[in-house]
Amino acid sequence: MPSSSLSPRKSPVQARAVETRRRILDAAARVFSRHGYAAGTTNRIAAEAGLSIGSLYQYFPNKDAILVALVRTHMDDGAAAVGAAAVEARHLPLDDLTSRARLVVDAFVDVHAGDPALHQVLFEQAPRPPELLAELRALEDAAVAVAVELLPVADRGTTARATTARVVVTTIESLVHRLIATTEPAMPVDDVRREVTAVVVRYLSADPGALDPSSRRSSKRSVEK
Amino acid sequence: MPSSSLSPRKSPVQARAVETRRRILDAAARVFSRHGYAAGTTNRIAAEAGLSIGSLYQYFPNKDAILVALVRTHMDDGAAAVGAAAVEARHLPLDDLTSRARLVVDAFVDVHAGDPALHQVLFEQAPRPPELLAELRALEDAAVAVAVELLPVADRGTTARATTARVVVTTIESLVHRLIATTEPAMPVDDVRREVTAVVVRYLSADPGALDPSSRRSSKRSVEK
Amino acid sequence: MPSSSLSPRKSPVQARAVETRRRILDAAARVFSRHGYAAGTTNRIAAEAGLSIGSLYQYFPNKDAILVALVRTHMDDGAAAVGAAAVEARHLPLDDLTSRARLVVDAFVDVHAGDPALHQVLFEQAPRPPELLAELRALEDAAVAVAVELLPVADRGTTARATTARVVVTTIESLVHRLIATTEPAMPVDDVRREVTAVVVRYLSADPGALDPSSRRSSKRSVEK
Amino acid sequence: MPSSSLSPRKSPVQARAVETRRRILDAAARVFSRHGYAAGTTNRIAAEAGLSIGSLYQYFPNKDAILVALVRTHMDDGAAAVGAAAVEARHLPLDDLTSRARLVVDAFVDVHAGDPALHQVLFEQAPRPPELLAELRALEDAAVAVAVELLPVADRGTTARATTARVVVTTIESLVHRLIATTEPAMPVDDVRREVTAVVVRYLSADPGALDPSSRRSSKRSVEK
DNA sequence: AATGAATGAGCCTTCATTCAT
DNA sequence: GATGAATGAAGGCTCATTCAT
Secondary structure, eight states: OOTTOSSOOOOHHHHHHHHHHHHHHHHHHHHHHHHTTTTOOHHHHHHHHTOOHHHHHHHOSSHHHHHHHHHHHHHHHHHHHHHHHHHHHHTSOTTOHHHHHHHHHHHHHHHHHSOHHHHHIIIIISOOOHHHHHHHHHHHHHHHHHHHHHTTOOOBTTBOHHHHHHHHHHHHHHHHHHHHHSOSSOOOHHHHHHHHHHHHHHHHHSOTTTOOOSSTTTTHHHHHO | OOSSTTOOOOOHHHHHHHHHHHHHHHHHHHHHHHHTTTTOOHHHHHHHHTOOHHHHHHHOSSHHHHHHHHHHHHHHHHHHHHHHHHHHHHTSOTTOHHHHHHHHHHHHHHHHHSOHHHHHIIIIISOOOHHHHHHHHHHHHHHHHHHHHHTTOOOBTTBOHHHHHHHHHHHHHHHHHHHHHSOSSOOOHHHHHHHHHHHHHHHHHSOTTTOOOSSTTHHHHHHHO | OOSOTTOOOOOHHHHHHHHHHHHHHHHHHHHHHHHTTTTOOHHHHHHHTTOOHHHHHHHOSSHHHHHHHHHHHHHHHHHHHHHHHHHHHHTSOTTOHHHHHHHHHHHHHHHHHSOHHHHHIIIIISOOOHHHHHHHHHHHHHHHHHHHHHTTOOOBTTBOHHHHHHHHHHHHHHHHHHHHHSOSSOOOHHHHHHHHHHHHHHHHHSOTTTOOOSSTTHHHHHHHO | OOTTOSSOOOOHHHHHHHHHHHHHHHHHHHHHHHHTTTTOOHHHHHHHTTOOHHHHHHHOSSHHHHHHHHHHHHHHHHHHHHHHHHHHHHTSOTTOHHHHHHHHHHHHHHHHHSOHHHHHIIIIISOOOHHHHHHHHHHHHHHHHHHHHHTTOOOBTTBOHHHHHHHHHHHHHHHHHHHHHSOSSOOOHHHHHHHHHHHHHHHHHSOTTTOOOOSTTHHHHHHHO
């Protein structure tokens, strides 16, 4: 009945429900991050959210749904961040590969730096339903498409463009993830940004002619020497 | 009770025990690979090993010990394979970076290609005790040390040698793992070998002067130049 | 507060309450019929009635009360229908047993044919409180009394009149119920009417002398006779 | 290792397992009989059997399996008892309908008299899987077949033989069940035996010509007479 | 009176682990 | 040493019921 309200907000009921949902998700993030997936029990999550177990199940049909919601949130956030970076990158000169890559890498780093432990749980430890896996793959495909367009990804000798693009995307993703998630003498985030960018840019910049690693024995000549 | 100094063999009893241990570990590998960690129950492992659950517990104090043993085995195998590759690589000329890197990358690929699903379980999905994580880290440190010695890892501008070396090691590890373990249109193993090698070699070969990604905007000027 | 003695109607408020009660009961009937007692949750009933769960609990103190109300309704309906049939039957000649029985059987069939699944839930599946069971028994006793009066139930050899009457009532009840509720190649309702009537009539009509099943072996001789 | 035992019993292990199974089933029978299906929790059954809940689940995969086992047992027992009675009945002269019927009725009574409350739970209250229902129907069909053969079931006017046979079977079943299961002033079992037999025999013996209840209004004329 | 979010006891089930044989 | 039946803590989840709004 918000007949003349300027802010077309959700009705109180819904607004509260939305907030409770958030609270559960936040609690789940904390619990999963701390205890991992298996030990992140629904009871613990409910307690952490300050709710009864029954209430939790009024918002999510089962434990997996909570996980999926969390994964989707992070996927969306990641896609948004990287997408924004890509848009920004397009405004930079085509030949300034470093700056372009850096923008994208930074987005990835920001996404991962938030809660590495949670990321670990969400994307490695927990059993994700096939459908979610498919979405994840689709997202990566989209990222590959962006990479092709954004970076000068060309066939280089034996290597097809698609392969190069996928290597680029996978490198950024996995390297950032590993460098940040791997505990202990954590690498300073700035170093991560700089080095991952370097890895990608150099991979793409190398003069194919001077540096063909296509066959294990291409080095033959130097060996003969 | 080594009866003769010439035959340092284990007594029959011990030998049998060792073999049973192996059987359990092999069974666990198969079970974890197929079902994941959580669904890889001790009973299933015992059944797969053709043992009673009681017997299994005479060889391992608990489920975690099985996992740890498995992880250690794979760590050792990996270390051996990479170590052997490193030894071989040392015989190649210092400037044939590609061949040297390729040798190491191949070792990593071989280690991962065997049973990607198991690797996933052992190194991502299962909750590993802190002590094991420490060992893992030590192993990586050793790998970094080898990398420093084996590859022409030098300080490049802002980047300390240790950082470069760690990036190299992490890149190989995570990229190979991801490229092989990530299901679906799996990348041909040969492509993986070639491209990972390329990534590493180019990262290390780039002329530091011409390609300094140290600051996000520094590149602009070089472009204008 | 009946404002006028001429209109013994309930006040609007009460009338509405009565109607809401009805709505709940109807909804419960549908839900129990479809899902059974256990799966017929109060929330489902409330939803089916277009009410909030809170409102439902303003009309019934608990789930069992709903069931009891439903059972009572059906008991009353049944009693009314059978009672009416009995009244009508009394107008038929005493010796037209078939018509008299048929009238009663038809009443039973009509009662059961309406919603067999619901009947099943109400009278077999759901746990009925002892007090309700007592009412049920009382009702049956009444039916027995009617049977004694309506049908020529007389002592027959070893069998007391009360027993015969109870057998008649139970036969009609259970046979109609079973023949109609038992799924699958359901027997046509008309066959049910005819056969159940036949069972009862023949049971009551048989020449007691010619057909004494009182002892297992006594019959042999009578056959020989 | 029962190499030379005269009684080819199951090995100790199996024998014990079989006995434990029995204990669980017996406990379940008592618990279901006392508390009904819903309130007959697996924990209660385990406790009643003097076992831990874990052990119970080593013998039955879930609660329903226990119910099904119980139902099957009773179906088998019933089929055996009735079958034996049928065999015995066949040795009686064809025209001694009463004795033949009595034999069968007695079998039914014996089956039901054991634990009426449990029967109620097993065959009315509990949710039985469709597959079990199918078996139940098959069993009834078999019973109908036996009835056709055993008793002089012939077409009588409007009524097909199949209908008559089914009515006979259903009458015995439902009447015995109801007469015995219905609590309180329980009818003496001997009365049940005698009267149910009478109902069936008279249903089958009546002179079809003299007693045709085929149409509701056929009686009108006789009234007018 | 109505609403529906919240509650929590309790259910079914799993599985690592123990221990009598 | 081997066996496998037994154990029971703990987990995911449901649903009748309450209560603040």
